[in-house]
Amino acid sequence: MSEKQGQSTGLVWFTKDLRVRDNHSLSKALSENEKVIAVYFFDPRQFSTTKYGFKKTEKFRAKFLIETVENLRKNLEKLNISLLVFHEKPELILPEIIQTHQIKSIYYQREWTSEEVHVFENLRKKLPDCNFVETYDQFLFHPEDIPYSDFSDIPEVFTNFRKKVEANAEVRKCIEKPGIQQENNLVENNTEVPTLKDLGLKDFEIDSRSAFPFRGGEDAAEARLKQYFWETKNLKNYKETRNGMLGADYSSKFSAWLANGSLSPRYIYEEVKKFESEIVENESTYWLIFELLWRDYFKYVSLKHGSKIFQLKGISKKDLDWNNDSETFKNWINGKTKEPFINANMNEIAATGFMSNRGRQNANSFWAKELLQDWRKGAAYFESMLIDYDVHSNWGNWIYNSGVGNDPRDRKFNIKMQVERYDADGKYQKTWLK
Numbered sequence: 001m002s003e004k005q006g007q008s009t010g011l012v013w014f015t016k017d018l019r020v021r022d023n024h025s026l027s028k029a030l031s032e033n034e035k036v037i038a039v040y041f042f043d044p045r046q047f048s049t050t051k052y053g054f055k056k057t058e059k060f061r062a063k064f065l066i067e068t069v070e071n072l073r074k075n076l077e078k079l080n081i082s083l084l085v086f087h088e089k090p091e092l093i094l095p096e097i098i099q100t101h102q103i104k105s106i107y108y109q110r111e112w113t114s115e116e117v118h119v120f121e122n123l124r125k126k127l128p129d130c131n132f133v134e135t136y137d138q139f140l141f142h143p144e145d146i147p148y149s150d151f152s153d154i155p156e157v158f159t160n161f162r163k164k165v166e167a168n169a170e171v172r173k174c175i176e177k178p179g180i181q182q183e184n185n186l187v188e189n190n191t192e193v194p195t196l197k198d199l200g201l202k203d204f205e206i207d208s209r210s211a212f213p214f215r216g217g218e219d220a221a222e223a224r225l226k227q228y229f230w231e232t233k234n235l236k237n238y239k240e241t242r243n244g245m246l247g248a249d250y251s252s253k254f255s256a257w258l259a260n261g262s263l264s265p266r267y268i269y270e271e272v273k274k275f276e277s278e279i280v281e282n283e284s285t286y287w288l289i290f291e292l293l294w295r296d297y298f299k300y301v302s303l304k305h306g307s308k309i310f311q312l313k314g315i316s317k318k319d320l321d322w323n324n325d326s327e328t329f330k331n332w333i334n335g336k337t338k339e340p341f342i343n344a345n346m347n348e349i350a351a352t353g354f355m356s357n358r359g360r361q362n363a364n365s366f367w368a369k370e371l372l373q374d375w376r377k378g379a380a381y382f383e384s385m386l387i388d389y390d391v392h393s394n395w396g397n398w399i400y401n402s403g404v405g406n407d408p409r410d411r412k413f414n415i416k417m418q419v420e421r422y423d424a425d426g427k428y429q430k431t432w433l434k
């Protein structure tokens with residue numbers, strides 16, 4: 001339905017699409033309803049302790065998320081849209097909101113991994129009269145636009161996927177930020193954004209060595225893009241610097257904002273195209289889009305293979321022998337292995353919630369292919385710690401680097417050679433082995 005329903009109120013349920021710009025659920029709700037309100041849930045399940053004994057979400061991502069939701073609330077308020085915020089399971093609160101505000105339709109980003117689907121399915125059962133409007137809004141290349149009619153046709157090799165997508169699909173244009181609504185669109189809102197303490201976590205100062213010294217939220221994301229592209233023009237050297245490990249500027253650092261949806265990949269794409277026409281078009285400008293295609297690819301891998309990405313065999317048919325030694329795990333996470341380079345990386349993630357792509361590949365390969373430990377425990381630890389945790393990118397990269405995914409070469413990283421190539425002067429290790 002594209003016309004406004006008489007006096008209807010639509011609810012935008014924000015999940016991992018925490019932005020105002022280029023947000024399809026928000027735009028759709030505004031175009032189809034007289035009034036629109038919004039809601040966000042800090043779901044306690046996301047802050048519980050895992051079977052491995054650590055938090056599902058550690059303080060780094062939690063703080064970033066709090067900042068993101070505060071910023072979203074402010075930006076929505078400027079449009080006269082209220083964001084209700086709860087620290088509770090959605091299925092316990094949504095039915096009441098639906099009733100109080102006489103909501104006919106709920107708009108949200110479509111997800112397909114098991115935990116998210118479980119919540120949505122539960123709600124559909126509880127609210128049979130409600131219209132659930134789902135939109136894929138996390139991709140660069142929309143699922144309806146890629147040249148595969150069925151997800152089962154997605155190739156197992158990234159290059160085959162990339163080439164066909166690049167030749168046959170286009171990135172959809174961003175939609176503009178919505179206009180300001182009438183003041184009577186606002187509703188009474190006594191809800192509060194929880195603190196780290198409310199989520200069972202301790203407050204902390206950002207480590208001065210952090211490669212990710214940024215705040216959460218759409219405003220910070222756009223400021224970072226402006227700085228990386230337009231002020232410093234770092235984008236034009238991205239391909240040469242992207243394998244760096246120290247400082248904020250060797251790579252874009254877009255991942256954390258992309259992961260919670262405060263930055264749209266289509267917006268990045270449009271800005272790259274603008275940069276190419278106004279400043280320079282080179283291998284580096286292309287490479288950022290190339291990396292965003294990797295991001296898409298892991299989403300398509302999980303759409304194709306479902307929960308296999310969380311299972312020991314991954315998407316392979318390999319029955320490998322995996323160990324499960326708790327002392328080895330402790331040494332790995334505490335930076336006490338025999339490899340100083342791995343230790344430095346593990347110290348970095350423990351102190352900041354961030355690790356470079358180079359570091360992640362090495363830490364993963366060492367855990368799974370050198371120590372031969374259950375790769376899922378390593379992936380779960382990264383899920384806990386990473387400020388930019390994304391279910392598809394994390395588990396997809398982990399199966400890829402552990403030999404149970406879609407790396408056609410099944411590489412094991414030679415740590416000594418990696419050090420020679422990426423930390424020959426030892427600066428990175430000196431920074432993180434203090």
Ligand SMILES: Cc1cc2nc3c(=O)[nH]c(=O)nc-3n(C[C@H](O)[C@H](O)[C@H](O)COP(=O)(O)OP(=O)(O)OC[C@H]3O[C@@H](n4cnc5c(N)ncnc54)[C@H](O)[C@@H]3O)c2cc1C
Pocket residue numbers: 242251252253254255256258259288291292294295296298355356357358360361364382386388389390391393394395397398401
């Ligand atoms: C074991 C392992 C776990 C990972 N877990 C995550 C995760 O949970 N969340 C996450 O966003 N990325 C993950 N990555 C991918 C990658 O390491 C990060 O996206 C990247 O380091 C983030 O820094 P950046 O934004 O500066 O990247 P840039 O080099 O600036 O790249 C730009 C964007 O491209 C995408 N991208 C780049 N490399 C990859 C990749 N290998 N896979 C998927 N997307 C990529 C990201 O969205 C990134 O923000 C993981 C990689 C490995 C090897």
